Amino acid sequence: MVLTYQTDSYAQELDTDVVSCCAAEHKLPVDGRPTRVQCHEVVLADTVLFPEGGGQPDDRGTIGGQPVLRVLRRGAEPVHLLEGPLAVGERVHVAVDWARRWDHMQQHSAQHLITAVLDQLYGCTTTSWALREASFCTIELDSAQLTAEQLVKAEERANQLIREARPVTVSVHQAGDAALNGVRARGLPDDHVGAVRIVSIAGVDDNMCCGTHVSNLAHLQAVKLLSAERGKKGRTNVSFLAGQRLLDYVAESARRETQLNLTLKCGPGDYATVLDKWQRTMKAGQRAARDVLRQLADAEAERFWRPGERFLSVHQPHGDAEFMSAVVSAVGDGTVPVLVTVGGADGAPGSLLLSGPPALVERLGPRLCELMDGKGAGKNGRFSAKLGSLKQRAQADRLLREEIESSTES
Known part of the structure; x- marks a missing residue:
């Protein structure tokens, strides 16, 4: 039998009879995720709803006022998925979602x-x-x-x-x-x-x-x-x-072009020139910022050599992984405990790098992660982690000091 959707793509609705209806379970998208859903498979005597095929997605619409969840093809027969049941022989009105069609x-x-x-x-x-x-x-x-x-x-x-x-x-x-x-x-x-x-x-x-x-x-x-x-x-x-x-x-x-005109303060013909200038300026700024952070890392490392210092602890809200590595490298050969954290401004997450004697690092790293909602790993005397919060940053220094004292006493 040739159905209405096959002969008239412009037909948007019709009245027809329910041939069969049975409960079923199908995997359907729910909030963007495939989810097994209890529904009903409905076969009609005729339909304006297209089942998926030929590279074209299936239609949406309503049957008897119920939203159509999917339309599948089983052989030559379209099978409509509905949430609720319909009575066999019932006369129903079928309408297609015309914008989608x-x-x-x-x-x-x-x-x-x-x-x-x-x-x-x-x-x-x-x-x-x-x-x-x-x-x-x-x-x-x-x-x-x-x-x-x-x-x-x-x-x-x-x-x-x-x-x-x-x-x-x-x-x-x-x-x-x-x-x-x-x-x-x-x-x-x-x-x-x-x-x-x-x-x-x-x-x-x-x-x-x-x-x-x-x-x-x-x-x-x-x-x-x-x-x-x-x-x-x-x-x-x-x-x-x-x-x-x-x-x-x-x-x-x-709309996007209008917004770009306002942001870049130029027309489309000048986008490339303006953006190239911005990019060169940004790269120059990044190089300058890296130089400053390296100098800051060296300065922080120099603090370690003050009398009485047994470890170095540094926090830099605007630092990065390169800054942390620079501080650790500037201190020495890895025998001195060094704790460096970056980020955390305005409650943002951050990062951690712990360096020192392997046994100490192995014990202290997981404890610091637990303290600052972190997740990380380490080996060979270095432990790095991503931190969810730095609210307990001061407590991290206390843990490090206690660990050093414990190691000294033993």
């Missing part, structure tokens, strides 16, 4: 168009494609390379065909029909049964496909080929946007 139609038809254009212009065969949610779509080609010039030419040709408003039609055929000969396809699913659909772009392409499509290329509005990047196994990934998704991308780009 329209987006999928535009991106899928654009993929057919771009695939055909790249094949005709450069002999590139599409091996797969991905329709991502709220992002760009990707076509994988069997070609190892596609130049920027080729990408521009392909985009120009695709948009020319859109301006020509080429019709897009769907025909349904039985297996073995002569009309299927020579039709572009990447193969039918192993569990496919029944009729085969051909999606045709007039004068451009005939493609075996189960997805939903626009009825005219004009409905795509425009396509943009964003990039062609080297993929795996000598293939190329072409990223693209079409229709409303492209308009949304342009709107977001314009």
Whole structure:
């Protein structure tokens, strides 16, 4: 049986009967994580909801007022997942989430168009494609390379065909029909049964496909080929946007450009120059800061040689790993206990480096982590850790002093 979604992609609702309903468990995304959910598998006599297939995600919508969690394909049969049950034989109203469906139609038809254009212009065969949610779509080609010039030419040709408003039609055929000969396809699913659909772009392409499509290329509005990047196994990934998704991308780009104009105090044509200047200034500042920290590390190390000092403890809120290493290296050969911490300003996390006799470091390191909510490891007389809090930093010096005194007494 041919269902409504297969013959009329623009149908948004219908009334139909429940054929079956059974309890089931499926892994569904909950708060972004796959979670096993108790639900009901519902099969309808007819449906406007597309099940996942052909690289196109499944539809969302409602059945009898209940939100549809997923639509799966089982052989030739769409299976709708609902939270609650429906009675067999019940008459229900089915409605599709049209914004989602329209987006999928535009991106899928654009993929057919771009695939055909790249094949005709450069002999590139599409091996797969991905329709991502709220992002760009990707076509994988069997070609190892596609130049920027080729990408521009392909985009120009695709948009020319859109301006020509080429019709897009769907025909349904039985297996073995002569009309299927020579039709572009990447193969039918192993569990496919029944009729085969051909999606045709007039004068451009005939493609075996189960997805939903626009009825005219004009409905795509425009396509943009964003990039062609080297993929795996000598293939190329072409990223693209079409229709409303492209308009949304342009709107977001314009908003971002306006914000950058205010931040950089220049127009788009000067972005590169201004950012290059900022980068050079930042690198010079970083070099100067490192020099100051090295000098500070040397100064802290010199404090150790004051009479009566048995260990060195240093805390620098604006220090880094290089500062800690510099302090430890400046003190000596590792026989002197040295505790250096950095970070912790305004309650931020920090880091720790403990150096000294291996036995002392091995005993004290884990205790310091426990004291300052840290996690670390060490060997050969050095222990480093990330610290969650430095509120007990003063207590760390007390522990170090007690450990040294204990070692001296023993």
